[in-house]
Amino acid sequence: METKEFIEQLAEAIDVEDVESLTLETKFRELEEWSSLAGLSVIAFFDEEFDKTVNGAELRACNTIQDLYDLATK
């Protein structure tokens, strides 16, 4: 998956309306929409799109959208 599509789908998963505001450098934890429940949406997104199972520690180690992309695609 290209990074542009990744960002779009991530935005949808965590209910961020202004997709244009997101870049790979965005620190997603600082987003107003971010919460532990949004974390679950990210996990579901990883599962559905990448068949990827991640644990809480792996997700907690991520700070930027680039980190999430790397985790999903590595």
Add this chain to the structure above:
Amino acid sequence: MAFSKISNVAIRGIAACVPAHTEENIDSLPVFKEGEAARVVAQTGIERKHTIESGSGVTISDLCAKAFDVLIEKLEWDRESIDLLVLVSSSADYITPPTSNVLHGRLGLSEDCLCYDIRQGCPGWVVGMSNVSSMVSSGNFKRAILLCGDASTLMSSPLDKEMRPLFSDAGTATALEFDTSANDMEFQHGCRGKAFEAIITPAGGLRNPVTEDSLQFKSYGENLVRRDIDCKMDGMGVFSFGLSVAPKSLQSLLDEFHIAREDVDYFLFHQANQYMNTKIMKKLKLDPDKVPFSLKDFGNTSCASIPLTLVYKCREAYETREVNSVACAFGVGLAWGSFHFKTNKIVCPELILY
């Protein structure tokens, strides 16, 4: 894959008992920031839980004993005729002896009876059914009662936002009997022991005995306050795990035993939370009408959740006709299992309040 097929065992009845006391999630529990309760209720689907009142002294054996009494009275089973009693639980009355042995005395069972505990969490009912039916299948044991339940609220911190809104307490009883004309039961089991720390009570066992320090409440973040003797959960890790293994487990059971999904009346899932269970249901493309939920009124009752859901949402069907069911449970261990069973007009009393 760990599959098994077990013959000659019939399920005769299932009963469930919960505390009468309830706690509403929408009321401002001490673990929510302002406005957070509504969001958590919306995503977990859990509005209230039946919980053992703190300080009441009630334990899981009280709830299971009540379910047992009601069930065998309706079945008209003589207590002397029961030769196997098994308790599946993580909430022991005492460190020693097994709680099933304590219950054996209290329930007035014959001394000609095998009793043991199986320590399990969320996957417990499937593990217990697999175990007990194997014992009965040979005909050596004729009548067995599987008690299954947890007092999760007594084993976790009231100040932990990852536990308090989700978990509640329930005890259940399932009656099984040797019967050469019974339909086969079919199982799939799995375990990921490397991830055992995903749901763990760190102190209180022998690896980390109770110390003064383990009795102190410590903060691990906002509204994440607990003692080392409290159960804790890596919520995201468990969510990811359940989403991955539950659909695979259930699908592999259907494939292995050539079970047509259109022939199944109910898919009974361990009740984790609405968001997770809905995702699992959608991944399997199941008809939502065949997937009962009891989360709204009980939350996650650990190993009791499948029999509780069956009793609370489907008891009329189970009492009045033949029902073809598939159950799927996942969690503590980490472990999982799926179970295919057919019943024919079993005893299924209304939910019992303690």
